Amino acid sequence: MAELKPRSLPEPTPETQHFWDGTRAGEIRLQRCRDCGAIYFPPRPFCPECGSRDVEVFVASGRGSLLSYVINHRPHPSFDGPYAIAVVKLDEGPTLLSNIVDCPQTPDALVLDMPLEVVFAEQNETITLPLFRPANGGAS
Amino acid sequence: MTGVAIVGAAETTELGRIPHLSQIQLHADAALNTLADAGLKPSDIDGVATAGATPTDIVHYLGITPRWVDGTSVGGCSFMLHVRHAVAAILAGQADTVLITHGESGRSGVGRGGYRGGGGSSLAGQFEGPYGGMGPTTMFTIGVLRYMKDYGLTHEQLASVAVVQREWAGRNPRASWRDPITVDDVFASRMIAYPFHKLECCLVTDGGGALILTKAERAGDFPQPPVHILGTGESVETPMVSQMQDLRSSRAFRVAGGEAMRTAGITHSDVDHMMVYDAFAHLPIWGLEDLGFVARGEAGPFIAEGNTRPGGALPLNTNGGGLSYMHSGMYGMYALQESVRQMRGTAPAQVEGAEVSLCLGVGGMFAASGCIVMGTAATA
Numbered sequence A: 001m002a003e004l005k006p007r008s009l010p011e012p013t014p015e016t017q018h019f020w021d022g023t024r025a026g027e028i029r030l031q032r033c034r035d036c037g038a039i040y041f042p043p044r045p046f047c048p049e050c051g052s053r054d055v056e057v058f059v060a061s062g063r064g065s066l067l068s069y070v071i072n073h074r075p076h077p078s079f080d081g082p083y084a085i086a087v088v089k090l091d092e093g094p095t096l097l098s099n100i101v102d103c104p105q106t107p108d109a110l111v112l113d114m115p116l117e118v119v120f121a122e123q124n125e126t127i128t129l130p131l132f133r134p135a136n137g138g139a140s
Numbered sequence B: 001m002t003g004v005a006i007v008g009a010a011e012t013t014e015l016g017r018i019p020h021l022s023q024i025q026l027h028a029d030a031a032l033n034t035l036a037d038a039g040l041k042p043s044d045i046d047g048v049a050t051a052g053a054t055p056t057d058i059v060h061y062l063g064i065t066p067r068w069v070d071g072t073s074v075g076g077c078s079f080m081l082h083v084r085h086a087v088a089a090i091l092a093g094q095a096d097t098v099l100i101t102h103g104e105s106g107r108s109g110v111g112r113g114g115y116r117g118g119g120g121s122s123l124a125g126q127f128e129g130p131y132g133g134m135g136p137t138t139m140f141t142i143g144v145l146r147y148m149k150d151y152g153l154t155h156e157q158l159a160s161v162a163v164v165q166r167e168w169a170g171r172n173p174r175a176s177w178r179d180p181i182t183v184d185d186v187f188a189s190r191m192i193a194y195p196f197h198k199l200e201c202c203l204v205t206d207g208g209g210a211l212i213l214t215k216a217e218r219a220g221d222f223p224q225p226p227v228h229i230l231g232t233g234e235s236v237e238t239p240m241v242s243q244m245q246d247l248r249s250s251r252a253f254r255v256a257g258g259e260a261m262r263t264a265g266i267t268h269s270d271v272d273h274m275m276v277y278d279a280f281a282h283l284p285i286w287g288l289e290d291l292g293f294v295a296r297g298e299a300g301p302f303i304a305e306g307n308t309r310p311g312g313a314l315p316l317n318t319n320g321g322g323l324s325y326m327h328s329g330m331y332g333m334y335a336l337q338e339s340v341r342q343m344r345g346t347a348p349a350q351v352e353g354a355e356v357s358l359c360l361g362v363g364g365m366f367a368a369s370g371c372i373v374m375g376t377a378a379t380a
Ligand SMILES: [Zn+2]
Pocket: A033, A034, A035, A036, A037, A038, A047, A048, A049, A050, A051, A052
């Protein structure tokens, strides 16, 4: 198999640094509003529900479920395709885009609403990406 | 009615593969055809709106001295927003005669320039970029499996969107793809991003189009029958498809569509003809449901049963749409052009007796929407 190129990687900003520090530490860090209680993502230093700046970072469970996905069939330099691009619904409520690993990349194996758990994939010294696998260790 | 009308409308002389024209010349070719359509010269224009180029590029290139400009750029529906903004400007006396232009060398990439895609530090660059998305084919489409599970949409119904639109394209000599297709042909076409086959994805072509708007009371001074702007709407939601409030529905569609119908003072039964920007086969389904033409989960069967095809109750995407007519990248202009042709009574696949047309655009991947309701002279 041809060598895969590195993925396009995030360039953290001051407002998102805590999230990327979290993934390096093996945590999904979400934010919660101290005024209205809303839990939200992606990171920002205020609540998108009520506008309050009084928000806090907390460690999420790392569990979620498979909300939707596509299986890309066109060649991508960073992926040994076809591969799924998935929207994961975290148990805390927010959704985020990711890939599903330890699982055949087929419609039969990728069942909507299946429980998922985060795995942390180190890309380099500063960036670790949150990927997801079927819960209970990826048995498929 | 708003009191503003479209008095000039045209596309580029050619559509499809136009490697001998640069992107700005596609704007200009469309603008010159539109000026001719309205019997005007560039010096008659005092307001300019465009996207994909700056208003500065366009006024300099065409030799216009504007007193009003709008460079709103929210993707392929930008031209719907330009129409809405132009109506307000004309009614406020900020411009008398507004030219809106589009040109895009989407296939040939001649003089395309400009900025495409998000950087690694944008929110989309950080939280969507790393996961292997390859633009609209993999991202615009990502909510469809969720919709299928929740509402029972079948692969056959999704494919039928492409089949029906090809039927319309067969009646349009300028459409890129005109040969009839079946659901099985759709399934046999290459898998692009499951569940989307090639025939459920839009074309990539070159072309352009332009519009001229002025006060309806002046409309009698122009050679073409006026097409009245009855109502308008616009909205935006999120730059990241993974952050939509609901993957199965576009908030921007709901807001823009509701606003356009409210300001037009129409109900669903008033709409004789409809355009829904179709970069992919699911967009007409989202549009029909988000604007309330059918209930949740009913748009797939509604299309598959033939309600939007020639002779159906609600003719939809009668030029063949982005799936078969053309799609340069910012397709909204071509949807507007088809609504104008239908209201003028000059469309190749004319809907007999149509007096009200609703034209719904999308920008980005459900990031933005603009909606325009147009009518014939009888509605004014
Ligand atoms: Zn709050």
